[in-house]
Amino acid sequence: MAAPSAAGLGRRLRAWLPRLTQVRWTRYNPSFLEPEVNKELYRKPWDELSEEEKEKQELRALQPIKAAPPSVSCSVFSDPMISKFTNMMMKNGNKVLARSLMAQTLEAIKRKQLEKYHKAPEDEKEKIECNPYIIFHQALKNCQPIIGLSNITKGGKTYQVPVPLKDNRKRFLAMKWLITECRENKHRRMLMPEKLSQELLLAFNNEGPIIKKKHVLHKMAEANRAYAHFRWW
Amino acid sequence: MLRSLKGFVFHPLKLDHGYALHTAAKDCLSSVLSQDVQIPAERPRAVFYTNETDPANHTEHHEGRHYSIPLEEVKAVFPHGLPYRFQQQVKTFNEACLMVRKPALELLTYLKNSNFAHPAVRYVIYGQRGTGKTMTLCHVVHYCARQGWLVLHIPDAHLWVKNCKELMQSSYKKERLDQPLQASSWLKNFKTSNEHFLKEIKTQQKYVWGKRESTEQGRPLGEVVEQGLARVRSASDAVGVVLKEIKQQCHLGSFRVLVAVDGVNALWGRTTLKKEDKSPVSPEELTLVYNLRKMMMNNWNGGAIVTTLSQTGSLFKPSSAYLPHELLGKEGFDALDPFVPVLVPNYSQREFESCYHYYLHRKWLQHEQARTEAGKEELRFLSGSNPQQLERLAGPL
Numbered sequence: 293m294a295a296p297s298a299a300g301l302g303r304r305l306r307a308w309l310p311r312l313t314q315v316r317w318t319r320y321n322p323s324f325l326e327p328e329v330n331k332e333l334y335r336k337p338w339d340e341l342s343e344e345e346k347e348k349q350e351l352r353a354l355q356p357i358k359a360a361p362p363s364v365s366c367s368v369f370s371d372p373m374i375s376k377f378t379n380m381m382m383k384n385g386n387k388v389l390a391r392s393l394m395a396q397t398l399e400a401i402k403r404k405q406l407e408k409y410h411k412a413p414e415d416e417k418e419k420i421e422c423n424p425y426i427i428f429h430q431a432l433k434n435c436q437p438i439i440g441l442s443n444i445t446k447g448g449k450t451y452q453v454p455v456p457l458k459d460n461r462k463r464f465l466a467m468k469w470l471i472t473e474c475r476e477n478k479h480r481r482m483l484m485p486e487k488l489s490q491e492l493l494l495a496f497n498n499e500g501p502i503i504k505k506k507h508v509l510h511k512m513a514e515a516n517r518a519y520a521h522f523r524w525w
Numbered sequence: 526m527l528r529s530l531k532g533f534v535f536h537p538l539k540l541d542h543g544y545a546l547h548t549a550a551k552d553c554l555s556s557v558l559s560q561d562v563q564i565p566a567e568r569p570r571a572v573f574y575t576n577e578t579d580p581a582n583h584t585e586h587h588e589g590r591h592y593s594i595p596l597e598e599v600k601a602v603f604p605h606g607l608p609y610r611f612q613q614q615v616k617t618f619n620e621a622c623l624m625v626r627k628p629a630l631e632l633l634t635y636l637k638n639s640n641f642a643h644p645a646v647r648y649v650i651y652g653q654r655g656t657g658k659t660m661t662l663c664h665v666v667h668y669c670a671r672q673g674w675l676v677l678h679i680p681d682a683h684l685w686v687k688n689c690k691e692l693m694q695s696s697y698k699k700e701r702l703d704q705p706l707q708a709s710s711w712l713k714n715f716k717t718s719n720e721h722f723l724k725e726i727k728t729q730q731k732y733v734w735g736k737r738e739s740t741e742q743g744r745p746l747g748e749v750v751e752q753g754l755a756r757v758r759s760a761s762d763a764v765g766v767v768l769k770e771i772k773q774q775c776h777l778g779s780f781r782v783l784v785a786v787d788g789v790n791a792l793w794g795r796t797t798l799k800k801e802d803k804s805p806v807s808p809e810e811l812t813l814v815y816n817l818r819k820m821m822m823n824n825w826n827g828g829a830i831v832t833t834l835s836q837t838g839s840l841f842k843p844s845s846a847y848l849p850h851e852l853l854g855k856e857g858f859d860a861l862d863p864f865v866p867v868l869v870p871n872y873s874q875r876e877f878e879s880c881y882h883y884y885l886h887r888k889w890l891q892h893e894q895a896r897t898e899a900g901k902e903e904l905r906f907l908s909g910s911n912p913q914q915l916e917r918l919a920g921p922l
Contacts, residue, residue: 368894402921423891
């Protein structure tokens with residue numbers, strides 16, 4: 293008698309206070325598996341799969357699978373780094389605009405490089421890189437700092453302590469610097485794709501303001517070497 | 526040398542395996558070159574290119590292939606008229622390559638076999654968005670320019686009925702309105718493309734432009750154009766005079782006229798322009814549109830009228846409309862009736878392969894996955910074989 297009424301009371305309370313109790317959220321039960329978007333894996337005939345792959349496929353037939361998020365695509369042209377960069381460029385959830393800006397940036401890089409390529413003499417043609425994706429990845433890699441600074445308070449004073457950075461943090465910093473640089477230091481009428489393509493090409497050649505910012509950070513870390521022992525992790 | 530190989534290479538190969546077509550042809554061509562060392566200058570051109578640069582010689586054999594137009598000719602024949610994306614492509618690739626397609630070949634055969642003693646035939650190129658109507662028109666314009674015709678190319682009639690910064694009352698007729706900027710820019714481009722005709726055609730009556738300016742009878746048409754460019758106020762009237770003179774003199778047979786209008790549905794639609802008392806302007810109240818409409822009638826002979834319908838720049842028309850009756854409206858359809866409709870479809874299998882290989886050859890498709898079969902199929906699916914969509918998708922790749 294008490295148990296059903298208690299459960300009914302709880303349900304009624306939960307319906308009355310949706311903000312205090314969890315109604316919908318993105319955490320799945322641990323038994324849920326990640327979705328597999330690679331088309332090549334599904335096209336392989338059963339005999340060609342190795343032992344672990346066969347086991348994995350059998351497991352997937354029985355276990356529940358998480359819903360694939362809209363940012364994951366099975367297209368052969370999708371690139372996780374480009375998606376991350378597009379998301380960081382996005383403002384107010386306008387993914388359509390961010391994606392079109394990214395496409396225009398890649399096209400602008402390709403046009404500039406192709407024009408240079410066609411005008412160059414034969415022996416220099418191999419050195420000119422025309423693939424915008426390679427340029428993008430290399431530029432981001434060149435912008436990543438190796439060491440960062442962190443604020444540590446000891447004895448009432450805050451010190452800037454040099455600290456090794458995780459890979460995710462490095463990638464984030466490189467992308468953030470690139471985007472803030474393009475948003476702030478440009479002529480009023482210059483469009484984002486043009487400015488971004490310029491900055492990416494400069495970063496690809498290890499020049500430009502973002503590389504300078506990285507060097508400044510490294511120098512600061514080198515200057516504060518004395519406080520390195522304050523770090524405890 | 527290549528002519529003898531044609532029967533052996535192209536007919537037995539199936540068109541489904543575009544790759545096979547491309548590689549097999551390349552092998553055959555390279556074997557030819559190794560046998561015959563006397564023509565080192567002619568580099569082996571792949572299947573999707575053709576060396577035939579004169580549109581007059583284009584036949585069904587050249588269908589699906591790209592032919593290149595020398596850059597000086599592009600500047601002379603197309604001072605305006607090429608789509609913006611195509612102009613960017615010409616600048617990037619350093620060459621202007623146009624694909625030979627069936628609708629253009631059809632139009633060229635009609636033009637070759639037309640009887641110029643009969644009234645001018647109207648051709649209307651229509652199709653869905655992005656299928657290549659403007660490029661077909663440009664192909665026809667190139668053919669006529671090569672043949673020595675006088676080409677009256679209006680790149681986009683929609684630009685004349687919207688976004689006009691200066692609208693003046695016409696001095697010639699009180700109820701009409703002039704557009705000096707649009708008229709002067711059109712006159713400038715007309716001068717670039719038809720230099721030699723401006724000296725040959727003579728005016729047949731006296732035109733008075735103002736108190737002190739007039740053009741006597743028998744003066745070359747170039748003077749009228751100069752007058753329009755110098756005195757921008759009378760540019761629209763100068764355009765009207767040019768069209769009138771050409772219409773009066775083309776039946777004599779010394780030159781042929783091609784009237785090429787892109788977006789002809791603008792002439793019979795509505796405008797977004799307003800008079801000073803905020804009342805809407807209808808198209809016939811504009812001098813430029815009024816004179817152009819007279820040119821579109823079939824009461825003259827000695828030439829042809831090739832037009833394109835366009836929904837993209839049109840005003841007050843739904844985006845799914847592409848058929849002549851929907852875009853022209855009753856008035857326009859009655860004015861253009863009878864006309865020869867030419868449908869421009871999306872790329873066929875063969876044309877898609879050709880375009881894809883052309884982009885690969887010019888290094889436009891840089892992504893390493895774009896070279897694979899999976900990438901090609903994905904491009905085909907995403908673009909739906911629509912030329913404009915394919916071009917836009919291939920941009921960032």
